[in-house]
Amino acid sequence: MKLAILSREPKSYSTQRLVEAALAQGHEAVVIDHLQCNIVLEKGKPGILYQGVLLEGFDAIIPRIGASVTFYGTAVVRQFEMMKVRTAIDSQAIVRSRDKLRSMQILSRAGVGMPKTAFTNFSADVPAMIEQVGGAPVIIKLLEGTQGLGVVLAESAKAAQSVIEAFHNLKARIIVQEFIAESKGADLRAFVVDGEVVGAMKRQGKEGEFRSNLHRGGSGTLVKLTRAEKAAALLATKALGLGIAGVDMLQSKRGPLVLEVNSSPGLEGIEKATGQDIAGRIIEYTADLAARKREKPKPKKDSVRAVDAQSDVPAGK
Ligand SMILES: Nc1ncnc2c1ncn2[C@@H]1O[C@H](COP(=O)(O)OP(=O)(O)OP(=O)(O)O)[C@@H](O)[C@H]1O
Numbered sequence: 390m391k392l393a394i395l396s397r398e399p400k401s402y403s404t405q406r407l408v409e410a411a412l413a414q415g416h417e418a419v420v421i422d423h424l425q426c427n428i429v430l431e432k433g434k435p436g437i438l439y440q441g442v443l444l445e446g447f448d449a450i451i452p453r454i455g456a457s458v459t460f461y462g463t464a465v466v467r468q469f470e471m472m473k474v475r476t477a478i479d480s481q482a483i484v485r486s487r488d489k490l491r492s493m494q495i496l497s498r499a500g501v502g503m504p505k506t507a508f509t510n511f512s513a514d515v516p517a518m519i520e521q522v523g524g525a526p527v528i529i530k531l532l533e534g535t536q537g538l539g540v541v542l543a544e545s546a547k548a549a550q551s552v553i554e555a556f557h558n559l560k561a562r563i564i565v566q567e568f569i570a571e572s573k574g575a576d577l578r579a580f581v582v583d584g585e586v587v588g589a590m591k592r593q594g595k596e597g598e599f600r601s602n603l604h605r606g607g608s609g610t611l612v613k614l615t616r617a618e619k620a621a622a623l624l625a626t627k628a629l630g631l632g633i634a635g636v637d638m639l640q641s642k643r644g645p646l647v648l649e650v651n652s653s654p655g656l657e658g659i660e661k662a663t664g665q666d667i668a669g670r671i672i673e674y675t676a677d678l679a680a681r682k683r684e685k686p687k688p689k690k691d692s693v694r695a696v697d698a699q700s701d702v703p704a705g706k
């Protein structure tokens with residue numbers, strides 16, 4: 390099969406591992422920079438121009454879209470969808486997962502465990518908002534932050550109030566969240582491919598840091614998830630309609646609490662912590678998707694994509 394990996398970083402660990410795994414499984418693999426793709430539209434003929442050439446003959450794509458280019462990146466993924474090229478991750482699912490508020494709304498409805506979370510448009514409501522999530526200490530998060538940047542721990546109601554006001558003044562949209570102290574600066578990352586947890590690690594923040602992100606100096610070690618943790622990761626992934634996902638959870642007294650679901654999860658930390666060929670699993674899944682399309686081109690209903698491609702409403706509701 391001919392696979393395209395949409396990535397802006399051909400030399401990154403994740404991209405290289407995907408190319409390597411595709412070749413190992415006998416496929417052709419090309420890395421395409423989505424920002425260099427031009428979308429061309431005419432009646433009945435959606436196309437993509439890449440470095441002056443029309444892209445043709447791809448069976449499937451694996452999008453790795455960075456948070457800073459979600460709009461353009463997902464437009465390119467959508468264009469491949471319009472061209473009937475299979476994608477390992479749907480464009481709408483990427484959009485859904487990128488917005489922390491939107492994804493928390495979907496996860497809440499799906500019955501996924503999560504820290505109590507509040508959102509408001511009015512800075513006048515700040516004390517009520519802090520109370521709503523159980524009072525200080527609270528976590529304040531930018532809606533579209535990543536790598537732990539834009540996540541603040543406010544130890545007191547006063548500190549929370551001034552941080553929230555500062556963000557509001559900057560017109561930055563934020564959520565306020567109950568601080569889960571029992572997780573002690575650690576979180577779980579479950580890597581899900583095609584409705585299965587293919588690897589999991591525990592990430593521990595460096596000394597004195599409440600954020601466990603590897604980009605903030607945290608370290609990942611292999612962990613065996615409990616049945617409840619696995620179920621939460623799978624439910625969250627399914628609710629967002631993602632074929633591939635990195636689900637971040639906190640361990641708490643009341644069970645696993647999902648923080649977010651990443652649609653372009655990095656491979657380096659998880660492969661190194663688990664020793665698993667996760668890139669290989671992604672390629673198998675993607676090739677399988679493309680093969681399924683070849684066999685039955687008409688009715689498209691597969692178990693992972695439980696969400697209507699156009700909306701946040703689960704299929705059939
Ligand atoms: N409510 C909370 N209680 C305790 N710790 C938290 C809470 N929310 C976040 N954290 C810690 O901060 C880290 C970063 O938070 P989160 O994953 O929400 O942000 P992010 O910037 O999107 O990170 P990512 O790079 O994983 O996308 C978490 O991995 C966790 O260790």
Ligand SMILES: [Mg+2]
Binds near residue numbers: 534535649
């Ligand atoms: Mg994130």
Ligand SMILES: [Mg+2]
Binds near residue numbers: 637648
């Ligand atoms: Mg995270």
